[in-house]
Amino acid sequence: MQKPITAVLFGAGLRGAEAYAPYALNHPDALKFVAVAEPDDVRRIRFAAAHNIPRERQFVSWEDVVARPQMADVVFNCTMDQMHYASGMAALAVGYDMLLEKPMANTLAETVELVEVAEKYGRFLQICHVLRYTPFFTTLHAILQAGELGDIVSVEHRENIAYWHMAHSFVRGNWRNESLASPMILQKCCHDLDILYWNLGVGNATVKRLQSFGSLRHFQPENAPAGAAERCTDGCLAADDCAFDARRLYLNMDNSGWPVNAVTTDLRLEGRLAALQNGRYGRCVYYSDNNVVDNQTVNMQFSDNTTVVLIMQGHSHQEGRTMRYDGTKATLRGTFNSQRSKIEIHDHLTNTRRRVKIPVADSSGHGGGDNGIVASFIAALHGETTAITNARASLESHLMAFAAEESRHQNRVIDMQAFRQRAVMH
DSSP: OOOOEEEEEEOOSHHIIIIITHHHHHOTTTEEEEEEEOSSHHHHHHHHHHHTOOGGGEESSHHHHHTSOOOSSEEEEOOOGGGHHHHHHHHHHHTOEEEEOSSSOSSHHHHHHHHHHHHHHTOOEEEOOGGGGSHHHHHHHHHHHTTTTOSEEEEEEEEEEEHHHIIIIIISSTTSOTTTSOOHHHHTTHHHHHHHHHHHGGGSOOEEEEEEEEEOOSSSGGGOOTTOOSBTTTTOTTGGGOTTOHHHHHHSSOTTSTTHHHHOSOOSHHHHHHHHHHSGGGBOTTSSSOOSOSEEEEEEEETTOOEEEEEEEEEESSOEEEEEEEESSEEEEEEESSSOOEEEEEETTTOOEEEEOOOOOOSSTGGGHHHHHHHHHHHHHTTSSOOSOOHHHHHHHHHHHHHHHHHHHHTSOEEHHHHHHHHHHO
């Protein structure tokens, strides 16, 4: 019987502690956390208690861990985006294999270097592109691999971000400003770019040309309604007609999980109200320090001449991804969200429509992808299977995102072969 993989967690926040680490509690024979690095006292102590980690293995920072001899097989690196590069490079140098939360890093040069250093040291580095491990997207991928649609001619893929999620994460939250985090097309959509690369690269196709448009259209001071206060708890006169009123979003929501637990660790009504009065989540969405886009498109031509458009926007009534693949034999339409997921194939010859059965996902996040990525990581470490994604494969989606930002800022079409060569030469 194999011993469980031992792990150190960098960052006991919502992704580290609540998305990936529960796998160890449910599969103690496969994975065991033996140390944690987390600056927030409440989160660090809570995680240590859940995983029975002794006091001497509880650290305030990842620097404290890498300053010591290697104490586990792997690191689960779930730090904030701006910490990925430094913490990742240090962990690889010490000797850890690593599961790294996406995106890999905030800059193109750092992203490429992480991949190259992992390969240089012979470390296994896997990025949390969890959508590849969901029953929905594995089913869709199998349909494309089987050729049921014929040759793919055109693809439309939409990342529909609910209006409240946009306000929570990208106007008030951790990913609101590019000086603090990655460009939004990278932070939010490297999942989507990875899925498109995976699905359309069945015949080894890659993006040949790319162009992107996008802006911060709405969440700016000039769009504030009359009477809006700088903080929602400061007697805002526009609150009754504002869908983004923080009191409505955070004081009336279920307080047992996300997104309320991102606002404060004190989930009592008094704790949540105090967090809104004093913290960033109580700020008016029109008077925050945000600068990331709230809408962006990425237009791509693949090397086999398939044309693709990715649409990301933060003003949806419902969270989820929708997509359409048009092939020479059939059209596929898909919806992937927490309420309902479905895939339909419209056959050109018979003019009939077929609903595809999607296996039931487990209860983990991202439609079962969170458990799926951890299971894949562990299996690959044991040599039982080859992971369906690795850092080198994940690099392509990051290159696409950085190219999209270059296109958006410079208003030009990007030749991706030249961009890839420039990126790896840095």
